Amino acid sequence: MDIKVLFHVDECEKWELVLANCRNLLKAAGENRPEIEVVANSEAVKGMVQSSDADADLMQQLAGAGVGFIACNNALTGLGIQKEQLLPFVRVVPAGVLELALRQSEGFAYIKP
C-alpha cells in the first residue's frame, strides 16, 4: 500500500483542521509511512510565517515525521512575505497550483479540508 496525499490549504482559518488531518493520517497509516505534502497558496501562506498564529510546534513535529510543507511564491509575493520569514522547513515553489497538478499526476490523492 503506497499512500501519497496532498493537502491543499488556501484559507488561514483552515490550518488547524489541516494539521489535525495530517496527524490523523500519519497515525492511521501506521507502518505504511505515507508521503504527505501540505501545499499552501493564497492567504494561507501566512500560516507558514514564523510568527503566525498557526501551530508551528505541530508543523515542526509533522515536518520531522516527513510531511512536506510547500508555499506558493505567487502568494508570498502578493502578500509581501519574504522567504526568510517562513518556518525553516517550508519549501517554496513558483506556483502552488502547478505543484497541486503535478503531484496529482504522480499519483498523489488530493484532500481539501
Added chain:
Amino acid sequence: MDIKVLFHVDECEKWELVLANCRNLLKAAGENRPEIEVVANSEAVKGMVQSSDADADLMQQLAGAGVGFIACNNALTGLGIQKEQLLPFVRVVPAGVLELALRQSEGFAYIKP
C-alpha cells in the same frame, strides 16, 4: 464507463449541497450506475446522527440507491458521538482522511462541494 466518485464533507452546512450533488450525479449517470461514497469527517459527522438537521430521508433514499455513507471515527470520538447514534446505514472507518486517500488510489474521483 466506470464512474466512481468520492464526496468529501467536513462542514455541517454543506450537507444539503452534498446530497443534492449525489442525487444529480445518480440521475446524470443513469444506466451507468456510479459507485458513490460520501465521506464525512470533522464536524460534518454530526449530520449522520439520527436526530440531526440533515435530510435523513434523502440520505436513506440515496443509501438505498447504493451510495455509501462513511463516518470518520476520529471525528466521532472527538465529538463524543457513539456509533449507535448514527443512521443505521452509516459505516465507520478509523480515519476519514485515510479512506479519502485509499479510494482515490482505487480510481475514485474526488469532489468537495
Added chain:
Amino acid sequence: MDIKVLFHVDECEKWELVLANCRNLLKAAGENRPEIEVVANSEAVKGMVQSSDADADLMQQLAGAGVGFIACNNALTGLGIQKEQLLPFVRVVPAGVLELALRQSEGFAYIKP
C-alpha cells in the same frame, strides 16, 4: 509533461480566486500548454452570466488562451438562468458533478480553490 487541471467552483465569492489560480497556472506551465477546465455548479454559475460581478474580461482572456468554462445545467435550471444569458464562450453540461467525475477519470487533476 502533460498538465490537465480541473478547477471546481460552487460559491460566487470564489470566482476571483479561481481566475487568479487559472492565470497563475497558465504562467507557471509556460511552454507546456496545460489543458484547463473551470467547472461551475450550484450558485457559482451566476458568475458566468454576462452581467455578473465576476471579472468577465479576465474570463474572456483566459478562454482565449484555451481555458474551458463549463456551467452545470442543473444549477442553471434551479436558478432560472437561460443559456442565452451566459458569457458566449461558456459550455453547458447536464450535470457539473458528472463532468468533474469524467474528467478526473481522464487524468485531470482536481483543484478546489
